Amino acid sequence: MNAVVLRTPHASDDTMPRRRLVRAYAKELTYECLRMLRSPAFAIPTLAFPTFFYVLIGFLFGAFKATDPNAQAYVFLGFATMAAMTPGMFSFGVGLATEREQGLHRLKRALPMPTGAAVFAKIALCLLSVMAAVAILALSGLVLGTIQLAPTTLLALAGLLAIGAVPFCALGLMLGAFAGARGAAPLVNVTYMLMLYLSGLFMPLPEAIAKIVVVSPAFYLHQLALHVAHVPNALVGGVPAHVGVLAAMTVLFTTVAVRRFERAD
Amino acid sequence: MAAANVQQAMTGVGLDRECAALINVRKRYGATVALDDLTLRIGAGELVAVLGPNGAGKSTAIALLLGLLRPDRGEVRLFGQPPTLRERRRLGVMMQEVSLSPDLKAREHIDLAASYYPAPYALDELTDLTGIGAFCHKRYGDLSGGQKRQVQFAMALCGRPSLLFLDEPTVGLDIPARTRMWETIRTLVAQGSSVVLTTHHLEEAEALAHRVVVMARGRQIAQGSVKEIRALVARKTISCVTTLPPEQLRAWDGVQAVSIVDGFTQLTVSEAEPVVRRLLAADPHLADLEIRRAGLADAFVELTKEQ
Numbered sequence: 294m295n296a297v298v299l300r301t302p303h304a305s306d307d308t309m310p311r312r313r314l315v316r317a318y319a320k321e322l323t324y325e326c327l328r329m330l331r332s333p334a335f336a337i338p339t340l341a342f343p344t345f346f347y348v349l350i351g352f353l354f355g356a357f358k359a360t361d362p363n364a365q366a367y368v369f370l371g372f373a374t375m376a377a378m379t380p381g382m383f384s385f386g387v388g389l390a391t392e393r394e395q396g397l398h399r400l401k402r403a404l405p406m407p408t409g410a411a412v413f414a415k416i417a418l419c420l421l422s423v424m425a426a427v428a429i430l431a432l433s434g435l436v437l438g439t440i441q442l443a444p445t446t447l448l449a450l451a452g453l454l455a456i457g458a459v460p461f462c463a464l465g466l467m468l469g470a471f472a473g474a475r476g477a478a479p480l481v482n483v484t485y486m487l488m489l490y491l492s493g494l495f496m497p498l499p500e501a502i503a504k505i506v507v508v509s510p511a512f513y514l515h516q517l518a519l520h521v522a523h524v525p526n527a528l529v530g531g532v533p534a535h536v537g538v539l540a541a542m543t544v545l546f547t548t549v550a551v552r553r554f555e556r557a558d
Numbered sequence: 559m560a561a562a563n564v565q566q567a568m569t570g571v572g573l574d575r576e577c578a579a580l581i582n583v584r585k586r587y588g589a590t591v592a593l594d595d596l597t598l599r600i601g602a603g604e605l606v607a608v609l610g611p612n613g614a615g616k617s618t619a620i621a622l623l624l625g626l627l628r629p630d631r632g633e634v635r636l637f638g639q640p641p642t643l644r645e646r647r648r649l650g651v652m653m654q655e656v657s658l659s660p661d662l663k664a665r666e667h668i669d670l671a672a673s674y675y676p677a678p679y680a681l682d683e684l685t686d687l688t689g690i691g692a693f694c695h696k697r698y699g700d701l702s703g704g705q706k707r708q709v710q711f712a713m714a715l716c717g718r719p720s721l722l723f724l725d726e727p728t729v730g731l732d733i734p735a736r737t738r739m740w741e742t743i744r745t746l747v748a749q750g751s752s753v754v755l756t757t758h759h760l761e762e763a764e765a766l767a768h769r770v771v772v773m774a775r776g777r778q779i780a781q782g783s784v785k786e787i788r789a790l791v792a793r794k795t796i797s798c799v800t801t802l803p804p805e806q807l808r809a810w811d812g813v814q815a816v817s818i819v820d821g822f823t824q825l826t827v828s829e830a831e832p833v834v835r836r837l838l839a840a841d842p843h844l845a846d847l848e849i850r851r852a853g854l855a856d857a858f859v860e861l862t863k864e865q
Contacts, residue, residue: 320673395657
């Protein structure tokens with residue numbers, strides 16, 4: 294057995310310099326990003342699916358042939374909204390529920406992880422993923438000539454959609470809190486698919502069920518995206534109302550999830 | 559074993575400098591009382607093994623010390639304070655049943671854990687200390703069960719903890735890896751760290767612990783050095799090959815129990831010598847005679863079965 298000499302047997306001080314605290318948050322984010330990039334099950338749907346389906350539906354269903362530029366922008370912004378929904382719902386819904394059940398959450402609480410570092414890293418990763426996914430989508434639209442949006446508008450959209458990912462993080466959190474690790478994947482998938490269709494993201498819904506959109510956070514985010522892109526389409530309310538509803542939904546979903554987690558602990 | 563006798567084993571161990579304590583703590587989950595007026599003090603530089611059957615309250619006690627749970631009643635102190643993030647920066651923790659991300663490399667998991675501490679070990683210091691150099695560059699998902707435990711051990715150590723909580727640390731380890739881990743634990747203790755070890759593996763407690771605390775049904779039922787706990791159970795086991803029938807042996811004075819295991823007759827006795835003399839006299843062909851005193855495992859079974 295090799296003798297091991299420890300220069301300092303143990304920490305004599307429990308104070309954490311600010312520099313190291315910032316570093317801890319940065320490390321949490323770095324490794325969260327690495328995990329995503331190494332996990333195709335998360336990276337591919339998040340980064341590639343919006344563009345894949347945009348191109349597929351654009352060609353198959355003739356959306357790219359529409360003569361009205363507003364109609365083309367409508368479809369594009371529908372898929373951009375989809376890009377904003379995906380990472381939050383899956384990372385928080387499925388990812389976090391799994392990590393909780395695998396004991397990782399408990400271990401990190403027992404280790405001196407800085408308060409909120411894991412949530413910070415997950416949210417930051419979602420925002421970065423949304424911006425990347427929107428960039429890929431916009432690039433495809435520009436290459437195909439199916440969007441006529443100014444670069445500044447595209448930048449504004451990327452910013453809006455990145456922040457707009459937060460309500461979906463909260464929704465994922467709530468679904469994961471109720472479904473647990475095993476139930477989270479199917480529940481999040483079903484909610485996600487239903488929301489994609491029932492928010493009227495890609496085409497206006499049939500009149501009989503058109504009003505259902507008001508319960509979907511995706512609808513409000515899509516409306517905001519349409520506003521930023523100067524596409525006239527607001528069905529209900531204006532920008533303040535849409536922002537307000539999304540903020541209220543975020544608070545509601547988070548509160549319900551936290552209560553549920555507290556009870557489980 | 560009468561509780562009064564058990565209490566006799568309690569000795570004044572090195573608690574002059576306390577680093578963690580539960581004082582008259584009570585914790586219940588619904589109608590189930592997990593901890594019932596438990597007092598447990600961990601001294602600086604002390605290795606305490608907390609033993610107990612499943613459901614004894616060990617995990618609850620540890621979770622309270624870590625500040626993961628709050629007691630319904632009583633006091634929890636970590637370095638003299640209620641446990642918060644600040645106190646936890648002086649802890650290292652190795653838990654059971656934790657799945658880390660398979661997509662990160664072992665060293666990346668350690669790097670992340672080390673970022674939580676003010677003055678952690680450098681990776682090469684840590685690999686020297688724990689012997690994980692050979693596989694710390696591999697993805698965690700590609701490691702064997704034992705290697706994963708070693709990585710979790712390194713994560714527990716990375717912040718130079720003053721107090722280390724180890725929950726079943728050597729499960730799944732092969733013998734060289736286990737020996738190495740024990741050696742590292744001894745090194746840390748020799749340099750002043752305290753360790754709280756929970757284990758079902760009594761050999762481990764026997765090998766490492768300065769003090770053993772035995773819990774059952776949320777209470778401490780005995781504590782003392784390994785030797786003192788063993789001495790609480792005065793019985794010995796005589797093992798031999800004999801033709802004498804068990805029914806006959808059971809009737810002898812001083813014989814508490816008789817069983818036959820793999821062809822060996824095993825007698826549990828309080829005093830071995832008179833029974834051995836009588837055995838040799840009664841069976842001239844008696845062979846393979848062996849007398850064993852109770853180990854920690856025997857003491858543990860005896861102490862907890864009456865609870």
